[in-house]
Amino acid sequence: xxxELWKGNEAIAEAALRAGVEAYFGYPITPQTELLxxxxxxxxxxxxxxxxxxxxxxxxxxxxxGAACAGVRVLSSSSSPGISLMTEGxxxxxxxxxxxxxxxxxxxxxxxxNIMPSQGDYFQMTKALGHGDFHPIVLAPSTVQEAVDLTYGxxxxxxxxxxxxxxxxxxxxxxxMEPVVMPPARPVMTEQERADWALRGAKDRERRILTSxxxxxxxxxRMNQGLQNKLARxxxxxxxxxxxxxxxxxxLLVAFGTAGRxxxxxxSAARRAGLKVGLLRPISLWPFPExxxxxxxxxxxxxxxxxxxxxxxVLDVKAAVAxxxxxxxxxxxxxxxxxxxxxxxxxxxxxSEPAGGTGFKxxxxxxxxxxxxxxxxxxxxx
Amino acid sequence: xQQEIVFSGFGGQGALFAGQLLAYAGMDNDKHVTxxxxxxxxxxxxxxxxxxxxxxxxxxxxxxxxxxxVIALNLPSVDKYEALVKPGGLLxxxxxxxxxxxxxxxxxxxxxxxxxxxxxETSAVTGDSGDARLANVVxxxxxxxATGILPLEAIEAALEAHLPQRHMRWLxxxxxxxxxxxxxxxPEAA
Numbered sequence: 001x002x003x004e005l006w007k008g009n010e011a012i013a014e015a016a017l018r019a020g021v022e023a024y025f026g027y028p029i030t031p032q033t034e035l036l037x038x039x040x041x042x043x044x045x046x047x048x049x050x051x052x053x054x055x056x057x058x059x060x061x062x063x064x065x066g067a068a069c070a071g072v073r074v075l076s077s078s079s080s081p082g083i084s085l086m087t088e089g090x091x092x093x094x095x096x097x098x099x100x101x102x103x104x105x106x107x108x109x110x111x112x113x114n115i116m117p118s119q120g121d122y123f124q125m126t127k128a129l130g131h132g133d134f135h136p137i138v139l140a141p142s143t144v145q146e147a148v149d150l151t152y153g154x155x156x157x158x159x160x161x162x163x164x165x166x167x168x169x170x171x172x173x174x175x176x177m178e179p180v181v182m183p184p185a186r187p188v189m190t191e192q193e194r195a196d197w198a199l200r201g202a203k204d205r206e207r208r209i210l211t212s213x214x215x216x217x218x219x220x221x222r223m224n225q226g227l228q229n230k231l232a233r234x235x236x237x238x239x240x241x242x243x244x245x246x247x248x249x250x251x252l253l254v255a256f257g258t259a260g261r262x263x264x265x266x267x268s269a270a271r272r273a274g275l276k277v278g279l280l281r282p283i284s285l286w287p288f289p290e291x292x293x294x295x296x297x298x299x300x301x302x303x304x305x306x307x308x309x310x311x312x313x314v315l316d317v318k319a320a321v322a323x324x325x326x327x328x329x330x331x332x333x334x335x336x337x338x339x340x341x342x343x344x345x346x347x348x349x350x351x352s353e354p355a356g357g358t359g360f361k362x363x364x365x366x367x368x369x370x371x372x373x374x375x376x377x378x379x380x381x382x
Numbered sequence: 383x384q385q386e387i388v389f390s391g392f393g394g395q396g397a398l399f400a401g402q403l404l405a406y407a408g409m410d411n412d413k414h415v416t417x418x419x420x421x422x423x424x425x426x427x428x429x430x431x432x433x434x435x436x437x438x439x440x441x442x443x444x445x446x447x448x449x450x451x452v453i454a455l456n457l458p459s460v461d462k463y464e465a466l467v468k469p470g471g472l473l474x475x476x477x478x479x480x481x482x483x484x485x486x487x488x489x490x491x492x493x494x495x496x497x498x499x500x501x502x503e504t505s506a507v508t509g510d511s512g513d514a515r516l517a518n519v520v521x522x523x524x525x526x527x528a529t530g531i532l533p534l535e536a537i538e539a540a541l542e543a544h545l546p547q548r549h550m551r552w553l554x555x556x557x558x559x560x561x562x563x564x565x566x567x568x569p570e571a572a
Contacts (some may be wrong), residue, residue: 005402005409005417031421115421176418176444177402179409265442339447 003179008144009034011180012103012167015123015151016075017042018185022100023050023074025063030115031171032079032105039075048188048330061089068098069210071198073189077103079171080121081112090164091130093311095212097227099158101272102136103151103167105174111249116335117171117258122312125168126286133224135231136164137238138285142261144178150283152183159195161234168285170308172258172337240283241292245271249278252296254317255306256282258337263306265340270347277347285313290320297324302350304328306343308336383438385531386446388403388429388463389518391476396518400453401432403522406544407536408436416444418493429458436531451529453498453521456480474524476517492566493527496520501563503555516559523563536562 006014013035016024024039036053043051050067054060060076067074068155078086083104093100108114108123137157141147147169154165155280194200199208214220242260244267246252253262260281270277280296282289297303303325305314314329321327330346332338387404389397401417408415419432434447435441451472452463457480460473464486467473472490478497496517505512519541526534541556 002407005406005415171421172418172444175421176416177405178416179414261441262443262445264440268442337445339445339446340443 003181005035005177006144006148006180006182007175007177008169009105009174010168011144011148011182012077012151012174013038013042014182015148016101016155017046017379018183019152020157020186020188020248021075021155022048022072022188023052023063023067024076025052025054025060025067025074026076026078027054027057027060027082029057029079029082031107031117031174032077032082032103034174035077035103035105046188057085058089061093062087064100064102065089065093065096065098068100069096069199071194071200073159075101075103077105079105079115080109080118081107083121083124087124087128087130089130090136091132091134092212093164093265094130094134094136094227095132095223096210096211097162097230099162099164101151101154101156101158101165101167103169106168106170108333109139114335115171116307117173117259117337118333118335119170119259119308119312120310120333121168122285122307122309125166126288126316129166134227135286136165136166137161137234137287138168139166139240139325140257140260140283140285141173142257142281142283143164143330144173144176145180146283148174148180148182157238157257162197163230163234168257170258171226171335193316217348235287238284239287239289241289242281242283244279244281246278246280246296248276249296250276250301251278251351252300252303253277253279253306253343254282254303254313255279256285256313257308258325259306259308262338262340263343266343266347269344274349275351282313288316288320290316293320294322294324297321300325302326302328304330304343304346304350306338307331309337383436384441385436385451385529386453387434387436387453387525387531388449388466389432389434389453389455390429390454390459390463391518392458393430395430395455396515397455398432399431400444400518400522401434403519403537403540403544404434404436404532407532407540408434410539410543411532411536413437413532414439414441416438416441418444429456429462431459445534453518453525454480455517455521457482460484472525472528474521474528476521478490478514478517490528492524492568494521494524494563494566496563501560503559503562507551507555516555518540518572519556523560523565524567525563526560527564527567534560 108118109120139150160167253263389401391397399534404528405415405417414437448468454460454475476496477493497514501514
């Protein structure tokens with residue numbers, strides 16, 4: 001297959017079509033809108049598949065829920081504020097344990113924020129995509145090709161575990177163009193291939209029930225236990241990450257998505273300057289590649305987490321590292337993409353000070369520095 | 383090798399398309415490329431710009447603070463990017479629209495009367511006084527020739543493949559514009 005130049009949003013849409021997506025429901029929002037526009041234009045060329053622009057994200061996610069219950073391969077996409085509107089429905093989908101794929105092209109927040117690239121939805125996606133105890137699988141591409149590959153694989157992943165899979169990218173990946181080799185187009189699934197739980201009419205068979213409502217405490221606890229067992233299996237089997245020059249690294253960068261690819265430039269520059277810097281780029285943000293981070297933390301001198309937010313993934317890094325190495329943070333907010341030179345400047349400061357020094361190297365004073373920099377007043381608020 | 387080029391101009395001057403042509407040509411010549419536009423509020427009423435990175439190795443950051451070259455199609459673009467070009471880099475500006483001197487002396491500067499050239503070439507097609515539609519490709523020709531980033535033929539092939547079908551009668555004028563821009567790729571005497 002030849003390489004073609006694709007814009008991120010359109011490439012994700014095409015990858016979903018090639019993965020055999022049968023239904024798309026959504027609502028336009030910058031910087032994601034080209035994805036919906038591409039679907040609006042292309043889906044009608046595939047008889048039997050559905051595109052529908054709903055009246056709101058809230059309506060769209062409930063259409064996704066309905067399609068998912070019918071065993072249909074279904075996709076929605078939005079950007080940060082639109083995702084917030086969807087979270088009730090996403091919790092229902094998780095509680096009902098039906099598969100769906102969701103794309104979030106993150107923009108600056110909170111609130112309406114702006115339309116520039118951001119990673120401010122990390123907490124929301126990995127920890128709180130709705131009420132109740134669940135996590136979606138969250139996959140964070142750093143190139144357009146990776147966005148294509150992750151989207152193409154997301155539907156099978158969603159169906160295998162009957163879960164929500166989120167492709168978490170940002171405005172930069174949505175808007176940029178890069179060469180892509182598209183995967184081959186798969187046919188949509190046949191009726192024989194449909195899930196054996198799908199609701200497609202109960203004529204001549206036992207009825208099936210899909211619900212997230214379990215009125216007895218014992219019943220709901222049993223359901224939750226099953227859900228937790230499934231999430232534990234996902235944590236075992238679905239870890240994804242990429243490493244750059246970690247073998248001999250003294251300083252480990254940890255960054256995902258756009259910040260992660262920017263950090264590959266930082267690693268190259270540091271190596272040219274004779275600094276042993278490596279990069280761990282988590283691709284699955286949930287499940288988080290904790291164990292690998294523990295292994296690396298045992299042998300590096302310090303860790304610098306770089307994010308396009310006030311410091312979100314850094315909490316997962318600290319939880320995994322658990323004091324094995326000092327963890328520093330550098331972040332930009334509001335839609336600002338950190339550039340290699342400013343990250344390199346942070347590294348220069350870190351390596352020029354004794355390991356485990358004062359620790360607080362951020363552009364934003366947000367309290368996620370060394371433990372000593374944390375306020376000592378835990379729990380004494382009146 | 384890695385070069386980072388910013389294309390900047392008013393909306394409608396073709397900065398984004400010229401950047402895409404370079405990205406297509408780079409990709410078809412087995413380079414790694416990224417093309418990233420400004421898509422924020424500034425694209426409505428201000429300058430539209432894009433950054434194209436062309437490299438032999440996989441590209442990390444698609445954005446740079448100090449590009450190795452800038453194509454400035456209008457005065458606001460010169461005002462914004464003159465200070466940002468990497469020392470030793472290249473500024474190509476549209477001298478049909480920019481009549482102020484360039485102050486920096488630590489980079490290569492090439493003035494290109496892109497609108498004038500475009501008007502000559504378009505009027506040859508339309509028979510009227512012509513317009514500035516080819517200015518972007520004139521300046522792309524200067525860039526390609528001055529930097530040696532790719533052969534000019536690679537841009538011609540990209541034009542053949544990616545000029546929208548409805549504009550195909552402009553293919554030959556685009557190629558002429560590209561060559562006329564390339565002929566100007568001699569820096570101003572210091």
